[in-house]
Amino acid sequence: MILIISGLVFGLAVLGLILVLLLRRQLREKYATLWLLIGIAFLVLALFPELLLGLSAALGVAVPSNLLFALAIVLLIGVALHLSWELSHAEDEVRRVAEDVAILRAEVEQLRSTPSPGAPGESDPGAQNPAE
Template structure:
């Protein structure tokens, strides 16, 4: 179990916060397996009738804790997704409004006389050099 968690962690397929929990569980399982009589002493200390009952009770508590934690994480993720979706919708509307304003300004700009057109128009400055026009 510890080796699998380490491989998943190295491949970035398991988050560090979950890896710590699984590593602690795996190391605890190794300790209980390696140290003879530890499970019986824990069973007596906690006043549980059988060592298997202690293992199953601990597993149930652990699984309920994991389910609660995952539900909490899911709730946070849903709230974040909702917030991001709302921000995305607002940004899309703002972009559409800006695109409409740019299009409207371009239409107005197409109808407005251009500076080049003003120099081509007949007037009293015709034939004068541009340096005289600037004065």
């Protein structure tokens, strides 16, 4: 009974933490969906532990906790792979933006170094000198 209560408390704490992070905009929705599903699955397994027993028997796993650990490892590998993919895309985007900024900075410097026509104190090579 204590395991069921502690499982429920932990599952509710995970769901509460996810909701707080969402409301504070510290966690994006696309990541929160996965964690909400994990929290709900944890609550379901805490309420109905026989589901894990049945699933482990159906898959031929001798100890149900081994199935739980194997599923957790697969989930963590999936999360790490997804975050690596997101990081690769973010690095590509940062590189592209840095290149664009460098090009714009070079154009601004070029515009600043070229004298503009009609600027005070500068002579226009095509203009007639009135003293002539």
